[in-house]
Amino acid sequence: MNEFRVAVEAGDFAALGDLLADDVVFRSPVAFTPYEGRPIVAAILRGVGRVFTDFRYVRELEDADGQGSALVFETYVDGTSVNGIDLIRLDGEGRIAELTVMVRPLSAANALATAMAAEFTQIQAEAAAAMSGETA
Numbered sequence: 001m002n003e004f005r006v007a008v009e010a011g012d013f014a015a016l017g018d019l020l021a022d023d024v025v026f027r028s029p030v031a032f033t034p035y036e037g038r039p040i041v042a043a044i045l046r047g048v049g050r051v052f053t054d055f056r057y058v059r060e061l062e063d064a065d066g067q068g069s070a071l072v073f074e075t076y077v078d079g080t081s082v083n084g085i086d087l088i089r090l091d092g093e094g095r096i097a098e099l100t101v102m103v104r105p106l107s108a109a110n111a112l113a114t115a116m117a118a119e120f121t122q123i124q125a126e127a128a129a130a131m132s133g134e135t136a
Helices: 002-009 013-019 038-051 106-132
Strands: 020-027 052-062 068-077 080-090 096-104
Touching: 002 013, 002 052, 013 020, 013 038, 020 038, 038 052, 038 106, 068 106, 080 106, 096 106
Parallel strands: 020 096
Antiparallel strands: 052 068, 068 080, 080 096
């Protein structure tokens, strides 16, 4: 999805919320249970924007039906090199219905888990504020 890629490459993680379906499902590389719903997923993506440095997409693959894509990326989390893939599936309205992120190697997943754990209080506050119509 071009709009997603452009926003992420520009570091505009706040803009990603507008691209998400209301019932979006996010599968994290460091959490077993998926996150569901625009408020929490948008807040998680903003948190990701705070922990990634020197982010870049290096390859894009698209499904034959045009409703899905895989974006291969490289970035750093606290100095640890991360290789990963964003798997995106769109709904009938062109919004992101599913987002699955995979990262490697294990040291990268561990660095990401630690960094995101430190962000999670803010992520939860942002999601709660969005659900109540406030600004966190």
